[in-house]
Amino acid sequence: MDKQKPNGKKILCIEDEHFISELYARALRRAGYDVTTMLSGEDGLRAAESDEYDIILLDLMIPGITGFEVLRRLRQETPNLRAKIIITTNLEQEDESRAEIEKMADGYLIKAEFTPRQLVQIINDIAEDKQPSDSYLE
Amino acid sequence: MWVLATDFLPASILYSVLVTAIITLLIAILFGSIIADYALQATDFLAKAILLVTREENQIEAPDAKLLGASKEFLSELAKSIYELASTSDNLSKHDNSELPFYRFLANSIPLPVIVLNKDRQISFANESALNYIGLPASEVINQAFYDAMNLSFVSSLTLESWLDDCVKNVALKNEIWERVRLNLPNNTRKQFDLAAHYSNNDPNGLETILVLYDRTNIYERDDHDLTFVALAVHELRTPLTIMRGYIEVFEDEIEQELNNEQLAFMYNMSASAQQLTSFVSNILNVSRVEENALLLHLKEEKWQDILIPSCKDMELRARVHNKKLVYDIAENLPAVAVDKVSIYEVLSNLIDNAIKYTHTDEDILIRAYEKDGMVETTVTDKGVGIPESLLGHVFDKFYRAHQNKNSTGGTGLGLYLSRAIIIANGGTIWVDSKEGKGSTFGFSLPLFSSVADQIKSEDNGSIVRGAHGWIKNHSLYRE
Numbered sequence: 001m002d003k004q005k006p007n008g009k010k011i012l013c014i015e016d017e018h019f020i021s022e023l024y025a026r027a028l029r030r031a032g033y034d035v036t037t038m039l040s041g042e043d044g045l046r047a048a049e050s051d052e053y054d055i056i057l058l059d060l061m062i063p064g065i066t067g068f069e070v071l072r073r074l075r076q077e078t079p080n081l082r083a084k085i086i087i088t089t090n091l092e093q094e095d096e097s098r099a100e101i102e103k104m105a106d107g108y109l110i111k112a113e114f115t116p117r118q119l120v121q122i123i124n125d126i127a128e129d130k131q132p133s134d135s136y137l138e
Numbered sequence: 139m140w141v142l143a144t145d146f147l148p149a150s151i152l153y154s155v156l157v158t159a160i161i162t163l164l165i166a167i168l169f170g171s172i173i174a175d176y177a178l179q180a181t182d183f184l185a186k187a188i189l190l191v192t193r194e195e196n197q198i199e200a201p202d203a204k205l206l207g208a209s210k211e212f213l214s215e216l217a218k219s220i221y222e223l224a225s226t227s228d229n230l231s232k233h234d235n236s237e238l239p240f241y242r243f244l245a246n247s248i249p250l251p252v253i254v255l256n257k258d259r260q261i262s263f264a265n266e267s268a269l270n271y272i273g274l275p276a277s278e279v280i281n282q283a284f285y286d287a288m289n290l291s292f293v294s295s296l297t298l299e300s301w302l303d304d305c306v307k308n309v310a311l312k313n314e315i316w317e318r319v320r321l322n323l324p325n326n327t328r329k330q331f332d333l334a335a336h337y338s339n340n341d342p343n344g345l346e347t348i349l350v351l352y353d354r355t356n357i358y359e360r361d362d363h364d365l366t367f368v369a370l371a372v373h374e375l376r377t378p379l380t381i382m383r384g385y386i387e388v389f390e391d392e393i394e395q396e397l398n399n400e401q402l403a404f405m406y407n408m409s410a411s412a413q414q415l416t417s418f419v420s421n422i423l424n425v426s427r428v429e430e431n432a433l434l435l436h437l438k439e440e441k442w443q444d445i446l447i448p449s450c451k452d453m454e455l456r457a458r459v460h461n462k463k464l465v466y467d468i469a470e471n472l473p474a475v476a477v478d479k480v481s482i483y484e485v486l487s488n489l490i491d492n493a494i495k496y497t498h499t500d501e502d503i504l505i506r507a508y509e510k511d512g513m514v515e516t517t518v519t520d521k522g523v524g525i526p527e528s529l530l531g532h533v534f535d536k537f538y539r540a541h542q543n544k545n546s547t548g549g550t551g552l553g554l555y556l557s558r559a560i561i562i563a564n565g566g567t568i569w570v571d572s573k574e575g576k577g578s579t580f581g582f583s584l585p586l587f588s589s590v591a592d593q594i595k596s597e598d599n600g601s602i603v604r605g606a607h608g609w610i611k612n613h614s615l616y617r618e
Binding site: 017019020023026027030090111112113115116117 | 376377379380381383384385387388391416419420480
């Protein structure tokens with residue numbers, strides 16, 4: 001995949017697994033996105049509240065306050081948040097809690113089910129406000 | 139305590155029929171291929187039976203402990219004597235009503251659960267062991283329809299009911315043995331056992347089937363726990379594996395042009411192997427979900443070629459590194475199907491992976507898709523080693539592998555079992571057509587979206603959620 005020109009869209013990636021965030025950030029930057037990575041729930045929440053992002057990738061299992069808590073607080077305290085929030089996780093949620101998360105989030109991705117290249121396609125679709133064409137979004 | 143439906147025949151006849159049938163069945167088991175572990179339990183019964191049948195008085199002693207430690211030679215001799223006894227039915231029929239307690243004791247002293255069904259598949263008789271095993275009072279067992287009293291699940295597509303249906307149509311006399319049958323009890327508990335059945339349609343008293351249960355709960359539960367443990371362990375592989383695939387992808391995207399042909403081949407091998415490992419991991423995880431009935435599918439309207447072609451493209455790399463090519467024959471304008479795309483990807487991955495694994499030449503693998511009988515059918519055809527006819531009926535069983543040569547092929551024996559569970563949950567069927575030495579075709583069907591559209595649209599999120607019953611229940615298979 002060739003390197004794309006900056007497209008002006010900003011992504012916040014809240015992910016504590018360094019290799020994963022490196023891979024996501026690298027693939028997304030090559031696709032033209034401006035990517036910021038955060039390692040913990042607190043830092044992620046603070047960054048998200050600045051409301052300068054178009055898309056937030058949020059891991060559920062992160063140190064400090066959990067991804068679920070970050071999601072809940074954002075929805076509660078910043079109801080007009082511009083960013084679309086996409087959950088990324090390796091956890092298989094029980095169907096009920098997953099349904100609860102899906103209600104609050106704009107997408108739900110299981111990390112093992114997509115590669116960085118596929119992530120770029122999914123994010124492109126979301127950024128363009130299209131129904132994701134080949135994604136695992138519910 | 140003993141229980142008997144006596145309203146239609148004299149008890150002594152029932153018991154003597156029962157004794158003959160049990161003995162015949164046990165002979166069949168002994169002479170048949172049943173696992174040696176049963177020999178001891180069978181000896182226990184045979185010894186008691188011999189003592190009982192040959193004695194004049196009703197005074198019954200417990201079988202001699204020495205007999206239980208009997209050698210194989212002794213067992214065959216014992217079986218032979220009993221067979222002779224049982225086949226000269228005079229020996230049994232000469233007993234009259236005065237000997238009823240004798241037979242009653244015999245039936246109830248058998249340490250194995252024994253159940254007799256009549257032609258209507260109602261329980262005519264259940265001995266004490268059986269009642270204890272099922273955990274129900276006699277009143278809820280005797281004269282009840284078998285499947286109401288016992289909620290059974292079978293691991294293979296041959297269930298007791300389908301076997302009986304087949305017997306009724308085709309044969310007069312038949313024995314069959316199932317392993318890993320589950321008895322589903324209230325409170326989410328279950329027992330697991332091996333089941334021996336003897337069918338005979340020429341019994342004048344209307345008794346048709348005799349069932350003997352060998353409890354194996356401890357052993358089979360241990361297997362299940364092992365699988366759960368493996369699933370937990372395998373779960374930990376997901377993150378590093380995802381990361382490895384990610385970095386391999388970076389190489390593919392960024393340094394492909396700089397590599398020589400050999401290095402390129404290495405990179406593809408690495409990528410294909412990582413992909414294969416990923417499939418393996420998700421197979422294990424999904425089988426454990428099927429077992430726990432926790433694999434949920436979301437059926438949605440999809441254009442089949444939009445799922446089939448990208449899925450196959452993913453598999454092309456795996457084919458290529460093994461010097462094989464995937465070729466396609468996909469009908470134009472296929473109607474939309476209702477399918478869960480994450481799980482169907484696994485089915486395609488398993489079928490194509492098998493085709494690659496079991497083709498040791500560079501023959502192409504053909505993928506076809508077409509509409510037939512209101513379903514969309516997809517087939518994967520290889521010209522590989524094929525499957526011996528005798529084994530064809532078992533390919534979708536758990537832990538089944540046709541080719542045990544581990545040097546040339548890897549695999550868990552879970553792929554087809556899982557594929558079958560997924561296809562059934564998707565509302566389709568799966569089949570195999572194979573000839574040893576010529577190759578195999580695996581195919582599956584999927585329902586058209588139009589056939590379930592109303593149901594899908596009435597759901598909140600525009601999809602149907604279905605569970606995959608890995609264990610095929612008599613109930614769900616025949617009554618839904």
